[in-house]
Amino acid sequence: MDQIKTLRCASDKSISHRSAIFSSIASGKTTIKNYLFAQDTLNTLEAFKKLGVDIDIDKTKVTIKGTGKYLKESFDIINLGNSGTGIRLISAVCAGQSFLSILTGDNSLRNRPMKRIIEPLTQMGATILSRKNFLAPLAIFGKDKLKGINYASKIASAQVKSAVLIAGLYTDENVEFSEPQVSRNHTEIMLKQFGVDIISENNKVFLGKHRKLTGGFELNVPADISSCAFFMVMCALKPNCEAVFADCLINPTRTGILKVFSDMGVNYEIINKKTMCGEEVADILVKYSPNLKPFYIDGKILPTLIDEIPILSILALFANGKSILKDAKELRVKESDRIKSIVENLKKLGVKVEEFEDGFEIEPTKNIQKAYIETYFDHRITMSFSVLKALGYNLELSETKSPTTSYPNFFEHLKYLGS
Ligand SMILES: O=C(O)C1=C[C@@H](OP(=O)(O)O)[C@@H](O)[C@H](O)C1
Numbered sequence: 001m002d003q004i005k006t007l008r009c010a011s012d013k014s015i016s017h018r019s020a021i022f023s024s025i026a027s028g029k030t031t032i033k034n035y036l037f038a039q040d041t042l043n044t045l046e047a048f049k050k051l052g053v054d055i056d057i058d059k060t061k062v063t064i065k066g067t068g069k070y071l072k073e074s075f076d077i078i079n080l081g082n083s084g085t086g087i088r089l090i091s092a093v094c095a096g097q098s099f100l101s102i103l104t105g106d107n108s109l110r111n112r113p114m115k116r117i118i119e120p121l122t123q124m125g126a127t128i129l130s131r132k133n134f135l136a137p138l139a140i141f142g143k144d145k146l147k148g149i150n151y152a153s154k155i156a157s158a159q160v161k162s163a164v165l166i167a168g169l170y171t172d173e174n175v176e177f178s179e180p181q182v183s184r185n186h187t188e189i190m191l192k193q194f195g196v197d198i199i200s201e202n203n204k205v206f207l208g209k210h211r212k213l214t215g216g217f218e219l220n221v222p223a224d225i226s227s228c229a230f231f232m233v234m235c236a237l238k239p240n241c242e243a244v245f246a247d248c249l250i251n252p253t254r255t256g257i258l259k260v261f262s263d264m265g266v267n268y269e270i271i272n273k274k275t276m277c278g279e280e281v282a283d284i285l286v287k288y289s290p291n292l293k294p295f296y297i298d299g300k301i302l303p304t305l306i307d308e309i310p311i312l313s314i315l316a317l318f319a320n321g322k323s324i325l326k327d328a329k330e331l332r333v334k335e336s337d338r339i340k341s342i343v344e345n346l347k348k349l350g351v352k353v354e355e356f357e358d359g360f361e362i363e364p365t366k367n368i369q370k371a372y373i374e375t376y377f378d379h380r381i382t383m384s385f386s387v388l389k390a391l392g393y394n395l396e397l398s399e400t401k402s403p404t405t406s407y408p409n410f411f412e413h414l415k416y417l418g419s
Pocket residue numbers: 013014015084085156157158159160162183184306307330
């Protein structure tokens with residue numbers, strides 16, 4: 001048996017975005033330790049610098065002198081790169097400012113749906129112009145006082161929920177949001193830390209009376225379970241592998257993958273629970289797991305593992321039966337159409353896979369063929385197939401730059417765990 005390795009994977013992307021946004025619109029100087037220095041979350045810091053916030057970045061921490069909720073007009077267009085979270089949450093901040101903001105992103109982001117936030121933010125009183133079909137760039141004419149809203153979202157989306165709650169900080173009227181399943185709740189947890197009254201009841205959230213953010217403390221961002229997932233799967237598939245994933249976020253709105261691991265027979269153990277950033281965190285030990293059952297994933301669990309589907313589709317190749325994914329249409333509007341990206345690439349490996357509008361069925365295979373993988377510049381597709389390649393399969397990837405979006409030292413960690 002090899003020595004047990006410890007890996008502190010990339011910091012949580014969702015929590016990093018929120019820490020930057022809320023520290024910027026709070027009073028006081030807030031320090032963020034273990035901020036994720038990846039392209040998406042660096043773009044969020046750049047956005048707030050453009051909006052007049054004093055932000056200091058050094059190797060270990062970010063210090064943000066909050067301005068309170070009213071910012072300065074940006075001289076320039078704000079570019080959120082590849083980040084759906086960045087553009088959708090910052091649009092909501094801009095909806096509460098009495099000046100014009102223009103938000104854009106890269107080719108992928110300019111093709112992702114923005115109607116989902118344009119609709120509620122417009123109902124709350126902002127004026128938002130977009131390209132045809134509600135696509136970015138977005139021109140946002142905000143108002144310093146918005147209207148209340150009772151918004152029933154048709155999709156479970158933390159980005160939509162967060163947009164409504166953030167815009168809700170700019171009104172004294174009632175703000176209520178509901179969604180079909182509970183999406184990740186980092187906005188609710190962090191707004192509470194900044195002193196905002198917020199009440200969650202099952203799949204509903206309400207803002208209370210107190211909506212002013214008070215910063216001036218230190219936040220410490222845990223490791224991202226969505227980033228750990230790549231190496232947890234690698235460890236499950238690599239003979240003699242045993243690794244501890246340190247400080248991994250285990251917020252129940254994010255741990256669907258652990259439930260799927262249990263169902264499939266992945267050998268893991270939660271060994272050391274703690275709290276960071278108001279969030280549940282733990283060290284997780286994962287071991288080689290040779291007898292895997294297939295997965296069945298549908299709408300109930302999906303929001304809690306939405307970003308882990310690409311790497312779970314790799315795990316499915318080694319199960320002892322057909323894995324099924326349903327109700328996952330949202331995957332078609334991520335950084336790439338992830339259903340298509342997964343299915344097309346698995347077919348190239350010689351895997352029997354059937355594509356549905358909202359998911360797929362994957363047959364395991366003992367004979368993975370040599371293939372050229374088109375990543376569509378989607379970080380999670382690149383990282384998933386890089387794990388498969390590191391397990392000894394003959395793959396060539398169309399690019400290996402995209403992981404900088406969420407996990408800049410991904411390949412270093414891959415080498416460490418693979419060695
Ligand atoms: O709020 C967030 O930080 C995120 C929410 C999810 O998107 P949706 O809100 O579109 O489901 C997720 O896929 C994304 O990676 C991060």
